[in-house]
Amino acid sequence: MxxxxxxxxxxxxSYRGLSASSPDANGSYxxxxxxxxxxxxVDRTNRASGINLGLSTPAATDSYNGPAGDTTTRITPFPLSPSSYTNAVLDAASLxxxxxxxxxxxxxxxxxxxxxxLHGI
Structure with a gap:
């Protein structure tokens, strides 16, 4: 591979988002x-990959009605409860x-x- x-x-x-844990429970970055x-x-071992990612048009991030359901808490400026992600239902074996x-x-x-x-691939 x-x-x-x-x-x-x-x-x-970002709006209603959280940064992924790095390293995560699997040791991946x-x-x-x-x-x-x-x-x-960086690659999953935390080494520089030589790949850059960017968007050239408007886009946004959100988590509302994703795997964690309603993540709104009515708190500004970023209305997200930091524990909202724990409600996400994932099939870890499949993912x-x-x-x-x-x-x-x-x-x-x-x-x-x-x-x-994606540049540098």
Whole structure:
């Protein structure tokens, strides 16, 4: 198998998102991505991968009605209860490397077609 790079589409600073634990329970390192930045990615062993990720069109992150259900707490500016991710229902055996709840419960979305790029592959 080649290089494995894990990307969490959401961070502690993004709307209703959390950064993935790094290392996670499996010993894997994650890249927590927030729209508006180009990110130099590390592989799952925390080595530089030479791959960069970025979006060239507007997009946002959220977790509402994802695997954790309603994650709204009515607190501003980022209305997310830090423990909301614990409600996420995941099949860890099926997800393998991807069974990191903080990575799987939030997502990226766009009201239109989103464009981005992976460079260095």
């Amino acid at each position: 080649g290089t494995v790079v894990l990307v969490d589409f959401g961070t502690d600073l 994650w890249n927590s991505f927030m729209p508006g930045a180009y990110l130099a990615l 393998g490397y991807f069974a990191e709840k903080k990575a799987a419960f939030d997502y990226i979305c766009s009201p239109t077609d989103a464009n981005g790029g």
